[in-house]
Amino acid sequence: xxxxxxxxxxxxxxxxxxxxxxxxxxxxxxxxxxxxxxxxxxxxxxxxxxxxxxxxxxxxxxxxxxxxxxxxxxxxxxxxxxxxxxxxxxxxxxxxxxxxxxxxxxxxxxxx
Amino acid sequence: xxxxxxxxxxxxxxxxxxxxxxxxxxxxxxxxxxxxxxxxxxxxxxxxxxxxxxxxxxxxxxxxxxxxxxxxxxxxxxxxxxxxxxxxxxxxxxxxxxxxxxxxxxxxxxxxx
Numbered sequence: 001x002x003x004x005x006x007x008x009x010x011x012x013x014x015x016x017x018x019x020x021x022x023x024x025x026x027x028x029x030x031x032x033x034x035x036x037x038x039x040x041x042x043x044x045x046x047x048x049x050x051x052x053x054x055x056x057x058x059x060x061x062x063x064x065x066x067x068x069x070x071x072x073x074x075x076x077x078x079x080x081x082x083x084x085x086x087x088x089x090x091x092x093x094x095x096x097x098x099x100x101x102x103x104x105x106x107x108x109x110x111x112x
Numbered sequence: 113x114x115x116x117x118x119x120x121x122x123x124x125x126x127x128x129x130x131x132x133x134x135x136x137x138x139x140x141x142x143x144x145x146x147x148x149x150x151x152x153x154x155x156x157x158x159x160x161x162x163x164x165x166x167x168x169x170x171x172x173x174x175x176x177x178x179x180x181x182x183x184x185x186x187x188x189x190x191x192x193x194x195x196x197x198x199x200x201x202x203x204x205x206x207x208x209x210x211x212x213x214x215x216x217x218x219x220x221x222x223x224x225x
Contacts, residue, residue: 031210031211033211033213035215040220041217041218042118042201042215042216042217042218043156043201043215043218045212045213045214045215048211048212048213049211050211056211056212058212059214090155090156092213094213096210097143097144097205097206097207097210098143098144098161098163098205098210100146100158100161101146101148101156101158101203101213103155103156103157104155105154105155106155
């Protein structure tokens with residue numbers, strides 16, 4: 001049982017490039033979310049999903065796309081990277097209200 | 113939607129003293145209030161949670177209290193130790209907002225030797 005697995009752990013992008021952060025969970029959780037954490041800041045919700053085929057926007061969705069084709073996977077796509085997207089990205093999954101949220105180890109992204 | 117405010121943003125306490133972090137929430141339907149601890153360079157991890165039918169919950173040196181009328185809840189850490197140094201986040205959710213978990217802005221707790 002690996003929990004929530006994110007890849008890559010570290011990535012440097014040039015402005016304008018696109019990339020996908022991968023997230024997979026093996027706990028059969030319905031709910032999955034992506035957060036970003038800027039230095040010294042809190043966790044801000046980017047996008048979330050309540051099940052396969054269902055996604056919605058969080059607090060800071062601009063510049064990001066998500067999809068949920070399976071229960072296990074929830075990739076985050078940066079469409080055209082900007083320096084403002086330099087951050088640590090956390091994927092999370094949980095089974096619903098009142099249940100523990102499990103986070104991945106984080107992906108450190110730098111956009112130059 | 114839910115709005116969670118957390119105070120203070122930074123807190124420094126002497127080792128052995130107590131630390132208190134406070135959060136307020138806006139949605140009166142919220143019924144689940146977890147606290148997460150994030151050590152430097154690591155992922156956030158659940159340390160304690162409380163449900164709306166309970167006013168207080170303890171787990172060794174940590175406790176959480178909930179005041180539903182005032183819509184605030186607090187994390188209490190007693191006999192603080194160096195390993196308590198971390199960033200702490202609160203959150204609030206309800207059945208209707210369970211999918212959209214919004215966290216407080218975090219408190220950086222430092223324990224002075």
